[in-house]
Amino acid sequence: NPGPWSRCGEKTGLVACRPLTRKPAAIKEAISSARRAMEPIELNYTFTLQDAKLAIRETTQSVIKFFKWLPWVGASLAVSQIVLTVAVKGDFSEAVIPAIFGLFLATLPWSTDWIASQRARRVPNLNSDVSWMITESELRTSSKNESSQFSWETITRIEEREQGFLLFPMPQLAYWLPKPAFESQRDIARFRELVMSKPIAFTS
Numbered sequence: 001n002p003g004p005w006s007r008c009g010e011k012t013g014l015v016a017c018r019p020l021t022r023k024p025a026a027i028k029e030a031i032s033s034a035r036r037a038m039e040p041i042e043l044n045y046t047f048t049l050q051d052a053k054l055a056i057r058e059t060t061q062s063v064i065k066f067f068k069w070l071p072w073v074g075a076s077l078a079v080s081q082i083v084l085t086v087a088v089k090g091d092f093s094e095a096v097i098p099a100i101f102g103l104f105l106a107t108l109p110w111s112t113d114w115i116a117s118q119r120a121r122r123v124p125n126l127n128s129d130v131s132w133m134i135t136e137s138e139l140r141t142s143s144k145n146e147s148s149q150f151s152w153e154t155i156t157r158i159e160e161r162e163q164g165f166l167l168f169p170m171p172q173l174a175y176w177l178p179k180p181a182f183e184s185q186r187d188i189a190r191f192r193e194l195v196m197s198k199p200i201a202f203t204s
Helices: 024-038 049-063 067-087 096-120 185-196
Strands: 041-047 128-134 138-142 147-151 157-161 164-170 173-178 201-203
Touching: 041 049, 041 173, 041 185, 049 096, 049 157, 049 164, 049 173
Parallel strands: 157 201
Antiparallel strands: 041 128, 128 138, 138 147, 157 164, 164 173
C-alpha cells in the first residue's frame, strides 16, 4: 500500500503523483496541542480578604441582574417624586417615603459592598492556600479546612467576569475561580474551551 496520494492527473490520467506528507513541525505541534488538551488545569493561590470580597460582590451582582442599575433607578425615583410634588404643589409629606425609598435604592450597591466586606472577614478559608484541579470529567478543590470533588453535571451555569469565573452549583451559590490564579492565559483559554464543550449555560 503506497499510502495516500495527492490529487493530480484527474483529467489527463497521469499517475506520477507525490505522496502527501505532513511536515515534522506540524506533527509535533499537533501532538503538543493534544497533550495540552489532556493535561489538567491547575490553580494554586492564597484566598485573601480581597479575593473573598470580590467573590461575594461578583456573586451578588450576578444573582441580582439589575444590580448595576439600582443607583440610577433609586435616584430617578427620588428626584421625580420631588419634582412631581413641586409641579402639582402637593404636600411634601407625601413625597417623603417614596424619596427615602429611592435614596435607599441609590445607595444599596455601596451598602452591599460594606456588607460583603463584613461577610468576607468570616469566610472559613480566609488567608489559606486553595488549589483546584480541573479535568475533562471532574473538578477537585482543596484547602486547609476542606476538600471536595464533583463532576461537571453538578454545575448549572458558569459566568465569566472581568477578574474570574463564577461556577454555580445552585442558583444563589457559586465557586469563584480568580483569573490571576491560572498559570497562564493559555490555561484560561483552555478552561473557556472546556466549559463551552459542556452542556452548561455559559455567559462571558
